[in-house]
Amino acid sequence: MTDTNAFDTVALRLFDEVAKSGSFTAAAELLGYTQSAVSRRIAALERAAGGPLFERLARGVRLTPAGVALHRHAVAVLDRLDRACEELTAIHGGSGGTLRVGAFATANVDLVPVTLKRFAERRPEVGLRLVEGLTTRLMERLQAGALDVAVISDYPAGLPADGGRIVPLREDRLLVALPRAHRLAAEPDVDLRDLADETWIEAAPRGQPTLLVTACAAAGFTPRSGLRVAEWTGKFGCVAAGLGVTLVPELAARAVPADLVLRPLRGLVPARKVYAALPEVPLPSAREFVRLLGEWQVCTTASPT
Structure with missing residues (x-):
C-alpha cells in the first residue's frame, strides 16, 4: 500500500456497500453518488491497496481475496466509528459516558454520596467516578481535563483566581x-x-x-x-x-x-462556603449533577436530649 489517505471513511463506506450489493450502480444509488464517482473512488482504493479488490463480472462485481481481507477490516473500522458516534451523542446529550466527580473529604460524608445516588437513579446509563482531594488539587485536575465537576470550598485559602465556572452551593455552618x-x-x-x-x-x-x-x-x-x-x-x-x-x-x-x-x-460564627466548579464547556451530565447538589438538604443527628 502506498497511499493510506485513500482509506478514508467515505471510501470505506463505498467499498462496504459495493461489497454487500455486488454492484457499483446499486451502491451509488443507495449512497447518493453517480456510478462514475463510485468507480473512481474504488479505483483509487485499489491503487492504494496494491491490486484489484473486485472481480468485474458480466453482471456486477465480487470481492477478490484481497478484497475479502480489506472488507473484514473495513467493517470493523466502520463499526467502531459508528459506536464512537453513538457514544459521543450520548455523552453530549447527557445520557451516556462517564461523569468524573471530585470532592473534598467532608463533602463526601453526605452531600456528594446522596447526590450521586439521586443522579444514578435518574441517569443509570452514565458511569460514575469519584476522586477525593483538597480544593487546590481538585481544581488542578479539573483544569487538566481529568474531572468533569469538582465540589470545592473557600477554606482555608479562598477560591482560585482561574477556576472555570464556579457555582455557589451553600454555606457550611x-x-x-x-x-x-x-x-x-x-x-x-x-x-x-x-x-x-x-x-x-x-x-x-x-x-x-x-x-x-x-x-x-x-x-x-x-x-x-x-x-x-x-x-x-x-x-x-x-x-x-x-x-x-x-x-x-x-x-x-x-x-x-x-x-x-x-x-x-x-452569634457571628464564621462559615466556609461550598461551590461546584465546572469546565468552561461542561457536559450536560455535569450540569445536571450540580443542579442536584443544589437540592441537597442537610441531615443532622442533633437531638433535643
Whole structure:
C-alpha cells in the first residue's frame, strides 16, 4: 500500500456497500453518488491497496481475496466509528459516558454520596467516578481535563483566581459536638462564649489557622487545646469519652454518632462556603449533577436530649 489517505471513511463506506450489493450502480444509488464517482473512488482504493479488490463480472462485481481481507477490516473500522458516534451523542446529550466527580473529604460524608445516588437513579446509563482531594488539587485536575465537576470550598485559602465556572452551593455552618451529659447538651443552641473554658479536640497541627481559632477569636477568647486527632471517628470518640468538645461542619453532621449531641452556635460564627466548579464547556451530565447538589438538604443527628 502506498497511499493510506485513500482509506478514508467515505471510501470505506463505498467499498462496504459495493461489497454487500455486488454492484457499483446499486451502491451509488443507495449512497447518493453517480456510478462514475463510485468507480473512481474504488479505483483509487485499489491503487492504494496494491491490486484489484473486485472481480468485474458480466453482471456486477465480487470481492477478490484481497478484497475479502480489506472488507473484514473495513467493517470493523466502520463499526467502531459508528459506536464512537453513538457514544459521543450520548455523552453530549447527557445520557451516556462517564461523569468524573471530585470532592473534598467532608463533602463526601453526605452531600456528594446522596447526590450521586439521586443522579444514578435518574441517569443509570452514565458511569460514575469519584476522586477525593483538597480544593487546590481538585481544581488542578479539573483544569487538566481529568474531572468533569469538582465540589470545592473557600477554606482555608479562598477560591482560585482561574477556576472555570464556579457555582455557589451553600454555606457550611459550624456545629458543636458535645457529650450527652454536658451541661449545655439540652440547650437548643449554644453561644460559643459559653464554651470558653472547655478543652477542644482539634485535628490540625499547632500553628495552622483553623475555623476553630477564627471562631473563638471572634467570640473573644483563645481555645484551650486538648488532644489532637486527625480522623473524625477519633475526635468523636474523644468527645464521647468526655475529654473535650469539638466543632463539626454541618456537611459532616451525618457522621456524628448517636451518643453525641450536635448544637448550632449563636452569634457571628464564621462559615466556609461550598461551590461546584465546572469546565468552561461542561457536559450536560455535569450540569445536571450540580443542579442536584443544589437540592441537597442537610441531615443532622442533633437531638433535643
